[in-house]
Amino acid sequence: MSTMKTPRGRLSIFSVVAVVICCTLALFALLFTESITSSHSIFNFKSCSKRHVAKSRKSTRDERNAEDEVVNSEVDDRFEFDPNECSVGHGKWVFNSSFKPLYSDQTCRYLDRQFSCLKNGRPDSDYRQWEWQPDDCMLPRFNPKIALEKLRGKRLMFVGDSLQKNQWASFVCLVDSIIPQDQKSMKRGRSHSVFKAKEYKATIEFHWAPFLVESNTDNPILADPKKRIVKVDSLSKHSKYWEGVDILAFNTYVWWMSGTKVNSLWGSFANGEEGSEELETQVAYRMGLKTWANWVDSNVDPNKTRVFFTTMSPTHSKSVDWKNKDGIRCFNETKPVMKKRYWGSGSNKGMMSVVANVVEKMKVPITFINITQLSEYRKDAHSSIYVKLKKEMLTNNKQIADNSDCIHWCLPGVPDTWNQIFLAYL
Numbered sequence: 001m002s003t004m005k006t007p008r009g010r011l012s013i014f015s016v017v018a019v020v021i022c023c024t025l026a027l028f029a030l031l032f033t034e035s036i037t038s039s040h041s042i043f044n045f046k047s048c049s050k051r052h053v054a055k056s057r058k059s060t061r062d063e064r065n066a067e068d069e070v071v072n073s074e075v076d077d078r079f080e081f082d083p084n085e086c087s088v089g090h091g092k093w094v095f096n097s098s099f100k101p102l103y104s105d106q107t108c109r110y111l112d113r114q115f116s117c118l119k120n121g122r123p124d125s126d127y128r129q130w131e132w133q134p135d136d137c138m139l140p141r142f143n144p145k146i147a148l149e150k151l152r153g154k155r156l157m158f159v160g161d162s163l164q165k166n167q168w169a170s171f172v173c174l175v176d177s178i179i180p181q182d183q184k185s186m187k188r189g190r191s192h193s194v195f196k197a198k199e200y201k202a203t204i205e206f207h208w209a210p211f212l213v214e215s216n217t218d219n220p221i222l223a224d225p226k227k228r229i230v231k232v233d234s235l236s237k238h239s240k241y242w243e244g245v246d247i248l249a250f251n252t253y254v255w256w257m258s259g260t261k262v263n264s265l266w267g268s269f270a271n272g273e274e275g276s277e278e279l280e281t282q283v284a285y286r287m288g289l290k291t292w293a294n295w296v297d298s299n300v301d302p303n304k305t306r307v308f309f310t311t312m313s314p315t316h317s318k319s320v321d322w323k324n325k326d327g328i329r330c331f332n333e334t335k336p337v338m339k340k341r342y343w344g345s346g347s348n349k350g351m352m353s354v355v356a357n358v359v360e361k362m363k364v365p366i367t368f369i370n371i372t373q374l375s376e377y378r379k380d381a382h383s384s385i386y387v388k389l390k391k392e393m394l395t396n397n398k399q400i401a402d403n404s405d406c407i408h409w410c411l412p413g414v415p416d417t418w419n420q421i422f423l424a425y426l
């Protein structure tokens with residue numbers, strides 16, 4: 001018993017030694033495990049000594065919260081961005097009338113019509129002037145030169161649904177502005193598109209896999225959600241595209257949410273689709289993600305490949321969520337929600353915890369691009385009725401509601417912020 005008692009006088013010496021050891025170990029760990037992200041090691045070292053705490057990459061949220069309190073009482077200034085320390089989800093949108101997006105829907109010729117809101121007639125453009133400011137750190141602006149340097153000689157691939165395509169389009173347009181015309185190319189395919197930055201020998205690709213696992217509605221899409229069947233244990237048709245890619249950024253969420261259950265199929269038998277079974281959404285989602293996780297764990301070498309996962313992108317289809325009872329979905333919304341921690345009915349926390357749960361058990365480290373909370377505030381930033389060039393006037397509320405896309409985002413816009421975070425992690 002007596003050996004467990006530490007004399008008070010020695011405590012500080014012990015803690016100094018502990019700090020030195022912890023920081024040295026942390027630094028070594030970083031040098032070995034994060035050779036791809038070498039730029040962060042300096043900051044890790046600094047914040048470690050500052051706080052007398054060594055943090056592993058997979059620390060839990062509870063730890064983080066506890067530490068946030070320590071930080072708030074110790075330091076008054078926001079520190080330089082560090083992916084292990086800064087919780088990007090906590091912060092606010094700041095209006096900046098002199099902020100200039102790096103591209104517009106006129107200058108970036110790779111932008112889909114679906115995201116080109118101003119071109120399609122959106123009358124207001126304030127939605128482009130908001131900058132995300134995390135509470136406890138400074139998020140660096142997206143620097144296209146740095147982005148391309150990080151991608152030099154590499155393949156970056158966004159994999160997932162049309163929201164991941166939204167993020168891919170944003171990334172391409174963000175770097176596009178500094179690449180001369182003859183130094184780039186774009187090849188579009190039904191399920192796989194490749195943007196090349198020739199001088200950098202880099203590609204920025206998109207692969208369509210809305211559930212990540214296979215389904216009968218990948219290509220072409222089945223309009224009737226009831227006819228859709230998800231093969232929760234198969235993905236080889238998709239994963240063959242992912243092999244050898246240096247940086248993979250996945251997402252999958254909204255396609256699972258078309259009903260209360262998901263028609264699922266596993267195993268391959270001659271009776272084909274007849275063997276499918278309706279599973280609770282979260283159960284099917286877990287099985288699908290597990291299949292994806294197994295692929296990553298058995299195919300990805302974490303020393304060569306970085307894997308990211310973009311969390312669910314919130315939808316803003318119910319204006320009562322933000323107490324605008326006369327609103328027509330997200331139509332005509334021109335300002336973000338200002339209420340702290342606002343969370344609408346479009347994002348399912350249970351689904352989020354399924355992802356967290358599956359990822360927690362993985363061998364290969366996954367970096368979350370946690371966009372959900374910050375995007376929740378942005379009811380003003382969806383494509384709404386400006387998804388296509390307005391041909392006919394929409395005359396009544398029902399027409400407006402039916403034609404309002406409150407899932408996808410105008411570009412430039414919110415997905416630029418997702419990529420700002422993504423680049424900061426890269």
Ligand SMILES: *[C@@H]1O[C@H](CO)[C@@H](O)[C@H](O)[C@H]1NC(C)=O
Nearest residue numbers: 089311352355356368370373
């Ligand atoms: C993302 O952030 C939200 C809050 O900002 C949190 O509730 C959620 O657990 C995070 N998701 C993951 C997968 O870490």
Ligand SMILES: *[C@@H]1O[C@H](CO)[C@@H](O)[C@H](O)[C@H]1NC(C)=O
Nearest residue numbers: 094095096097098099100131
């Ligand atoms: C607003 O944007 C301008 C131009 O990029 C920048 O110089 C300025 O620091 C920004 N203001 C704030 C408050 O971030």
Ligand SMILES: *[C@@H]1O[C@H](CO)[C@@H](O)[C@H](O)[C@H]1NC(C)=O
Nearest residue numbers: 031032033300301302303304
């Ligand atoms: C990654 O690199 C470390 C250190 O060089 C090595 O110990 C480890 O075995 C490597 N991992 C794989 C999966 O190759």
Ligand SMILES: *[C@@H]1O[C@H](CO)[C@@H](O)[C@H](O)[C@H]1NC(C)=O
Nearest residue numbers: 326327328331332333397400
């Ligand atoms: C859109 O909002 C403006 C200002 O709040 C309002 O005057 C206008 O009637 C709204 N338009 C529709 C079609 O609801």
